[in-house]
Amino acid sequence: MDANFAKENEPMYDAPLGKNDVDAKDTKIAAKDVQVYYGDTHAIKDVSVDLLDKTVTAFIGPSGCGKSTFLRCLNRMNDTIDICRVEGLIELDGEDIYDKRVDPVQLRAKVGMVFQKPNPFPKSIYDNVAYGPKIHGLAKNKAELDEIVEKALRRGAIWDEVKDRLDAPGTGLSGGQQQRLCIARAVATEPEVLLMDEPCSALDPIATAQVEELIDELRASYSVVIVTHSMQQAARVSQKTAFFHLGNLVEYGETSQIFTNPVDPRTESYITGRIG
Amino acid sequence: MPLLWLFLIVLAIAAVGFVLGRARALASAGGDVRNLHSLPSYYGNNVAIKTVVPAILVMLIWLIVQPMIVNSTISGMIPESSVAENSSLGLVMSEVRRTAEGLDNAVANGDMTEEFARDARADFTDVTQRLKDAGQIVTSDVTQPILRAAQSYRIMNATGNLIMSGIVLALALSGLFWGLRDSHAAFRARNTVEAAVRALLIGAASIAILTTIGIILSLVFNTVEFFRLYPATDFFFGTSWAPSFSGRGGSSDLGVLPLLWGTFYISIVALVVAVPIGLFAAVYLSEYATPRVRAVAKPMLEVLAGIPTIVYGLFALLTVGPLLLGIFGDDGLGWMQAGTAVMTAGLVMGIMLIPFVSSLSDDIINAVPQAMRDGSYGLGATQSETIKQVILPAALPGIVGAILLAASRAIGETMIVVLGAGAAAKLSLNPFEAMTTVTAKIVSQLTGDADFSSPEALVAFALGMTLFVLTLGLNVLALYIVRKYREQYE
Ligand SMILES: Nc1ncnc2c1ncn2[C@@H]1O[C@H](COP(=O)(O)OP(=O)(O)OP(=O)(O)O)[C@@H](O)[C@H]1O
Numbered sequence: 221m222d223a224n225f226a227k228e229n230e231p232m233y234d235a236p237l238g239k240n241d242v243d244a245k246d247t248k249i250a251a252k253d254v255q256v257y258y259g260d261t262h263a264i265k266d267v268s269v270d271l272l273d274k275t276v277t278a279f280i281g282p283s284g285c286g287k288s289t290f291l292r293c294l295n296r297m298n299d300t301i302d303i304c305r306v307e308g309l310i311e312l313d314g315e316d317i318y319d320k321r322v323d324p325v326q327l328r329a330k331v332g333m334v335f336q337k338p339n340p341f342p343k344s345i346y347d348n349v350a351y352g353p354k355i356h357g358l359a360k361n362k363a364e365l366d367e368i369v370e371k372a373l374r375r376g377a378i379w380d381e382v383k384d385r386l387d388a389p390g391t392g393l394s395g396g397q398q399q400r401l402c403i404a405r406a407v408a409t410e411p412e413v414l415l416m417d418e419p420c421s422a423l424d425p426i427a428t429a430q431v432e433e434l435i436d437e438l439r440a441s442y443s444v445v446i447v448t449h450s451m452q453q454a455a456r457v458s459q460k461t462a463f464f465h466l467g468n469l470v471e472y473g474e475t476s477q478i479f480t481n482p483v484d485p486r487t488e489s490y491i492t493g494r495i496g
Numbered sequence: 497m498p499l500l501w502l503f504l505i506v507l508a509i510a511a512v513g514f515v516l517g518r519a520r521a522l523a524s525a526g527g528d529v530r531n532l533h534s535l536p537s538y539y540g541n542n543v544a545i546k547t548v549v550p551a552i553l554v555m556l557i558w559l560i561v562q563p564m565i566v567n568s569t570i571s572g573m574i575p576e577s578s579v580a581e582n583s584s585l586g587l588v589m590s591e592v593r594r595t596a597e598g599l600d601n602a603v604a605n606g607d608m609t610e611e612f613a614r615d616a617r618a619d620f621t622d623v624t625q626r627l628k629d630a631g632q633i634v635t636s637d638v639t640q641p642i643l644r645a646a647q648s649y650r651i652m653n654a655t656g657n658l659i660m661s662g663i664v665l666a667l668a669l670s671g672l673f674w675g676l677r678d679s680h681a682a683f684r685a686r687n688t689v690e691a692a693v694r695a696l697l698i699g700a701a702s703i704a705i706l707t708t709i710g711i712i713l714s715l716v717f718n719t720v721e722f723f724r725l726y727p728a729t730d731f732f733f734g735t736s737w738a739p740s741f742s743g744r745g746g747s748s749d750l751g752v753l754p755l756l757w758g759t760f761y762i763s764i765v766a767l768v769v770a771v772p773i774g775l776f777a778a779v780y781l782s783e784y785a786t787p788r789v790r791a792v793a794k795p796m797l798e799v800l801a802g803i804p805t806i807v808y809g810l811f812a813l814l815t816v817g818p819l820l821l822g823i824f825g826d827d828g829l830g831w832m833q834a835g836t837a838v839m840t841a842g843l844v845m846g847i848m849l850i851p852f853v854s855s856l857s858d859d860i861i862n863a864v865p866q867a868m869r870d871g872s873y874g875l876g877a878t879q880s881e882t883i884k885q886v887i888l889p890a891a892l893p894g895i896v897g898a899i900l901l902a903a904s905r906a907i908g909e910t911m912i913v914v915l916g917a918g919a920a921a922k923l924s925l926n927p928f929e930a931m932t933t934v935t936a937k938i939v940s941q942l943t944g945d946a947d948f949s950s951p952e953a954l955v956a957f958a959l960g961m962t963l964f965v966l967t968l969g970l971n972v973l974a975l976y977i978v979r980k981y982r983e984q985y986e
């Protein structure tokens with residue numbers, strides 16, 4: 221049955237599966253028995269997962285299953301929510317990120333994030349991108365900063381659209397442009413891990429392709445985690461896929477395996493569109 | 497018929513109209529609400545509005561106009577001779593009204609028959625005696641002309657009221673039928689009700705605007721009157737404030753500059769105290785404080801805003817003044833002569849303004865979306881970096897508005913100045929000297945026994961006008977800043 225399923229579905233995903241092969245890589249982030257509570261709601265249950273370095277990992281699952289919540293645990297963004305409680309162990313390069321000695325600010329510089337909803341600052345496009353590099357002192361002078369900003373905007377696939385109006389407010393861009401600006405803003409700080417929460421949900425196919433290209437490029441040096449509702453996108457860009465359902469990590473494995481040969485019946489139903 | 501009854505009857509007619517209109521409309525649609533243009537209650541409301549509004553409007557106008565007409569007619573009836581020396585027509589008229597009221601009460605108590613009260617030939621000594629017997633307060637003996645006037649007054653009012661009741665009721669009933677005639681399925685009752693609601697709202701807005709215009713006009717006229725008596729250039733550019741009071745003779749110096757300077761100086765000291773403290777308190781409360789601290793601290797800060805300014809004035813006079821005098825006075829640095837000074841009033845006013853700035857800024861900072869903070873924290877910014885570079889810029893227009901609001905409060909503040917800053921109008925840079933402000937001088941110019949038509953009293957209006965123009969300018973500036981900023985970022 222699994223074999224049939226694979227054959228039926230293969231043409232749906234245009235990415236050559238060979239590209240998604242994973243070499244032996246180091247673990248970048250290791251999560252063990254993570255539980256997250258919002259007040260009394262148990263949003264993440266017993267999730268253990270090893271996210272690899274220089275790999276794109278896709279989180280898929282129905283709406284409300286806890287993908288964003290788990291993602292936010294990885295750079296301690298949940299600290300800003302008063303009612304949120306995280307238990308369990310999450311290690312970045314073997315170091316517990318919830319340890320008292322770890323500074324969440326430093327951690328977030330290393331683990332960047334692009335949010336589900338675009339949230340540019342009420343500043344100029346230039347200042348939006350320069351914000352992170354300035355805070356972390358990445359540029360020695362204005363020329364260097366200009367260079368960083370341009371590179372980031374290019375990687376965010378938005379340079380051509382905004383190069384003539386870098387002084388215009390970032391909030392004046394269209395929704396899709398804002399999202400790419402936020403991506404540019406996140407990559408400008410050169411994080412080691414980039415967490416992307418549905419980065420393409422507001423983008424057209426061309427911009428989506430550009431962002432996917434960027435993700436693929438980032439993979440050379442970083443670890444990327446992407447939440448997506450598009451199975452095709454997950455299959456195209458990721459090497460590893462994690463399927464969440466009702467706060468549980470149901471299945472985690474090679475993308476090619478998850479999409480062709482899922483072990484859990486729930487995964488199979490989800491990717492074939494039967495539960496959502 | 498007493499007014500209250502008339503009013504209640506009109507309301508009752510309207511209530512009946514509501515029920516009837518509703519039922520009629522429903523019946524015309526064959527009992528099916530879906531066939532009606534509007535919901536049934538709209539038809540009821542339509543009838544009720546048509547019943548009440550014209551009737552009550554006419555009643556209100558009548559109530560305003562009738563006393564005017566009656567008064568002027570009656571005053572015409574009183575012969576010149578019965579207005580005694582040292583008296584005036586106004587006093588005689590109030591005597592007439594009192595007598596008329598006395599007659600009313602006597603009739604109501606049964607001490608007099610209605611015919612007797614109206615009898616034009618009644619012996620007036622008898623009437624006075626009867627009124628006194630009935631316990632009515634009639635000051636002097638009621639004279640013949642006054643009794644006659646009082647009798648006509650009563651009769652005119654009674655007929656007037658009767659005609660009014662008739663007209664009002666007739667209007668209410670015709671409104672009722674007008675509304676009922678329209679209560680059929682195709683009538684757009686919903687739109688009619690909408691128009692009535694709009695008229696109501698426009699009415700409320702116009703009352704507010706008209707009152708403002710009235711106040712401004714009265715300011716303007718009195719100011720013009722003042723400038724007729726006192727040269728405008730001397731007022732605006734005079735550097736000395738030394739009003740003389742009419743009794744002592746001599747001319748006054750009424751230059752506004754020392755007062756404006758005092759106002760500005762004290763306000764600036766107050767803002768220098770209030771803005772940083774208020775803003776930082778707001779940032780702490782909205783960004784750093786735990787919910788529990790916030791729940792306690794925010795109301796406590798707002799209590800400051802509830803303290804009457806006279807209490808702040810006492811605080812300035814009795815606590816802050818002596819304290820400052822101890823440090824900067826002759827025993828200390830020797831800069832200060834007395835407890836009342838710009839510094840005293842400014843500090844206390846600053847304390848008064850802290851909750852203004854903090855409470856408004858706090859709301860504004862809280863209105864900055866969480867997504868902004870998340871975006872900044874997600875890039876590895878610390879809390880203070882986030883506040884300084886993302887939240888405060890996003891909240892800036894609102895904060896500027898809050899500060900300018902506090903500034904207009906400071907400029908308009910009176911009690912603290914009266915008690916804390918002294919009364920000397922001075923142009924000086926020393927913040928430890930006594931000075932005074934525009935508001936404090938308005939009070940002192942009007943509370944003396946000066947004649948209200950003298951320039952010394954009328955100057956109060958010119959001062960008020962100056963203050964008004966200043967605060968208006970400040971508000972316009974605030975709007976301009978806010979709008980410009982908005983254009984840039986939205
Ligand atoms: N700030 C919050 N306070 C309380 N409950 C929350 C909060 N954020 C998320 N939740 C709850 O946690 C659960 C998981 O939410 P989460 O946002 O992680 O879902 P998701 O998988 O990202 O969904 P989507 O695909 O729609 O973005 C949901 O049931 C949600 O109601």
Ligand SMILES: [Mg+2]
Nearest residue numbers: 287288336417
């Ligand atoms: Mg989500």
